[in-house]
Structure formats: structure tokens, C-alpha cells
Amino acid sequence: MKINSVLIATALLSPLAMAAPHSASGxxxxxxxxxxxxxxxxxxxxxxxxxxxxxxxxxxxxxxxxEYVYEWEGKMTTRMQADRKASVKQTHIRFNAIDKDDNKQITKAEMDAVGERGFDFMDQNKDGVILASDPDPVREGRADNSDDKPKLEQRPMLRMPTTHNIEGFMGLYDTNGDEKVDKAEFQAVRDEQFARTDENGDGVLTEQEYVLEFEDRLDAQYEKTYDGQVKQTYVRFGVLDKDENGHMTFNEYMQSGFRSFSRYDTTGDGFITLDDPAPVFKRESTESDDKATQTASVNN
Known part of the structure; x- marks a missing residue:
């Protein structure tokens, strides 16, 4: 069945609406x-x-x-704190994976081995140079996961920049801004990070040193994400408050809601399920309409 137009009209006449998430799962x-x-x-x-x-x-x-901002701040804080806890837990796991000899220390050699594998993964043509124009690499066995059953999971709000794609890799390792990274430039960044993490300068990293260094970067990202989300929420309120009277009605609130529902109800049957085909996002509207839609449809 198609979305019931009577139901939509009735809902728009009643007071309620917050911007909807960025995925069917969310x-x-x-x-x-x-x-x-x-x-x-x-x-x-x-x-x-x-x-x-x-x-x-x-x-x-x-x-x-x-009211609008305070409600979102509460939900955002709960989610980001859970994301932070999960990230720290994963960092302990990562330490133990790098510590190959299980002596509760990471040597420079162990860290360099991880870096070598990472560089080789990104260097697809094996010429010793990674370019900003290179395509993102694909891990073996992950090129086609179309047979995998979709999972019901919320995307994390707190995410560290990744080095597993070209954009993230260049952002961290292209220190001279020439849009290419060779092994020397890559290793220089890795050496500096190891030295910074090795607080007592004994040439090895303890689990505490390893995790604390990551937590410092994680907390900086937390603050950046939080501040950005709050600023965006104020912007979003202004976008949804169509008559600019400082009061968001249910009608105004639900405009973005129905757009989001329709976007993910790709079969048009009035239901969103994980089996529905993923939506195809197109940029066919005007620039101002795109900006308003993107601002209103944030992940909350």
C-alpha cells in the first residue's frame, strides 16, 4: 500500500516532530x-x-x-557516552592484538609491523606511494556482501577519523599537503605518535600508555562532535520553524519526518524494514532545498 495521505494530513494538523535518522536501521x-x-x-x-x-x-x-536543543543534547550525550565506552574497550582489544608475544608491552617493532601492513593495504599498486586520487582499497572477502543480512544497529555518533580509506589516510599522513604519501612520510608520523605515547621514554608502550593516548584524542573528538551537533541543532530548529516565530508546531516538526519516512520506505508500502532496498540519493533539487533537507534530516 502507498503511504496513506489521509493519515499524513491528520498528523500534520496535530502538534509533534524531530528529525529522523540517516539509515533504515536507525x-x-x-x-x-x-x-x-x-x-x-x-x-x-x-x-x-x-x-x-x-x-x-x-x-x-x-x-x-x-526545549528542542535540550532534548537532543540529552539523547546525544547518552549515545556518545556509550560510543566512547565502546571505543575505549576496543582500544584494549587492539593493544592485545598488537602485543604478539603477550608480554603486556608493545615494542617499536610490533608497532612498525602494524604500520607496514596498513601501508601495504593502502598501497594497491605496490609502488611505495599512496595518492589522494587513489580509489579506496577493498579488503578481501568484502567486495560483495550483498548476501549478508542487514543488521539492526545504530550508527555511532562519536567516530574517530579512519585511516582505512584514502581521505582519512591522507588527512593523517600527508603532512606536507602534496596529496601523496610515501613510506618515509608515513613512518615519520608513526614514529612521532609512538614517541608521544611512550610517556616514560623507555622505548615500549604499556597498555595504560596506549589507551591514555587514544583517550586524549577520543575526548578531543568528543568535544568537537558535541559542539558541532549542538550548533547544528540550533540551525535545524531555524530551518524547521518555517514561519520563524520561535515556536515549532507539529506540522513544521513532521515535514522532515515524512520526508525521512518516504526516503526509506523505498517499496512505498507504508512500512520500513531492513529488507527494503536502500534509497538512492539524488541531487536534483535546488541548492537551497538541498541545504534545508540535509540540515533537517540529521541522525536523531
Whole structure:
């Protein structure tokens, strides 16, 4: 069945709406009230109505800027703290994986071996130079995972820059900005990072040193992400508050909501499931419309 136009019209006349997530999995996890991993339009509207009511702390039937931002800050903090905990846990696991001889220390040789494997993975033509124009490498066995069953999982909000793609790799290792990285430039960055992590200068890294260095970078990324999200939430409120009166009605709130639902209901049957084909994003609207849509449809 197609999305019920009567239901949409009725919903737009009632007060509720927060921008929807950036993936089918995220939107299901956020709004699936009965936990059956299948989100109907009716369930989506009901869940957003409940969220709108909970956000409307002064119970005047509209959302003011401070209410809107405060609600998102609470959800963002919960998710980012969980992301941070998971990242730190993974760092302990990574330490033990690098510590091949299990002596609770990482030597320079062990760290260099990891770097060598990483460089070789990125250097697809094996010429000793990685270019900014190179395509992203693909790990063996991951080129086609179309047979894998989609997983119901929320994308982390707190993410460290990755060096597993060309953009992230160049951002970290292209120190002279010439859009290429050879082994000498790569190794220089790795050497500096090892020395910085080795706080007592004994030539080896303990698990505490390894994890603390990562936590320093992680916390800097946390602050950057948090501040950026808060600023974007203020911008988003302004975009959704169409009449610019400082009060977001349910009608205004649900405009982005219905766009998001329609985007991920790719079969047009009024349900979002993990089996639905992924949407194809096109840039056919005007620049101003694109900006408003992208601003309104953030991952919350």
C-alpha cells in the first residue's frame, strides 16, 4: 500500500516532530514501539508524537528552541557516552592484538609491523606511494556482501577519523599537503605518535600508555562532535520553524519526518524494514532545498 495521505494530513494538523535518522536501521531503532523490527507509518507518527510531547516541557503545544536543543543534547550525550565506552574497550582489544608475544608491552617493532601492513593495504599498486586520487582499497572477502543480512544497529555518533580509506589516510599522513604519501612520510608520523605515547621514554608502550593516548584524542573528538551537533541543532530548529516565530508546531516538526519516512520506505508500502532496498540519493533539487533537507534530516 502507498503511504496513506489521509493519515499524513491528520498528523500534520496535530502538534509533534524531530528529525529522523540517516539509515533504515536507525529510524527503526528510534521509532519501533513494538520492537518487531518493522516500522509502519502509523507507528512512526505515534512514536514521534510521544517524543514531541515529552520535549514540550512547558506543555504549550509547540516546541521552543531551548526545549528542542535540550532534548537532543540529552539523547546525544547518552549515545556518545556509550560510543566512547565502546571505543575505549576496543582500544584494549587492539593493544592485545598488537602485543604478539603477550608480554603486556608493545615494542617499536610490533608497532612498525602494524604500520607496514596498513601501508601495504593502502598501497594497491605496490609502488611505495599512496595518492589522494587513489580509489579506496577493498579488503578481501568484502567486495560483495550483498548476501549478508542487514543488521539492526545504530550508527555511532562519536567516530574517530579512519585511516582505512584514502581521505582519512591522507588527512593523517600527508603532512606536507602534496596529496601523496610515501613510506618515509608515513613512518615519520608513526614514529612521532609512538614517541608521544611512550610517556616514560623507555622505548615500549604499556597498555595504560596506549589507551591514555587514544583517550586524549577520543575526548578531543568528543568535544568537537558535541559542539558541532549542538550548533547544528540550533540551525535545524531555524530551518524547521518555517514561519520563524520561535515556536515549532507539529506540522513544521513532521515535514522532515515524512520526508525521512518516504526516503526509506523505498517499496512505498507504508512500512520500513531492513529488507527494503536502500534509497538512492539524488541531487536534483535546488541548492537551497538541498541545504534545508540535509540540515533537517540529521541522525536523531
Amino acid at each position: 529510524i527503526i531503532l528510534t521509532y519501533d514501539l513494538d520492537g518487531n523490527e518493522k516500522l509502519s507509518l502509523e507507528e512512526f507518527v505515534d512514536a514521534r508524537r510521544q517524543r514531541f510531547a515529552a520535549t514540550d516541557t512547558n506543555h504549550n503545544g509547540t516546541l521552543e528552541e531551548d
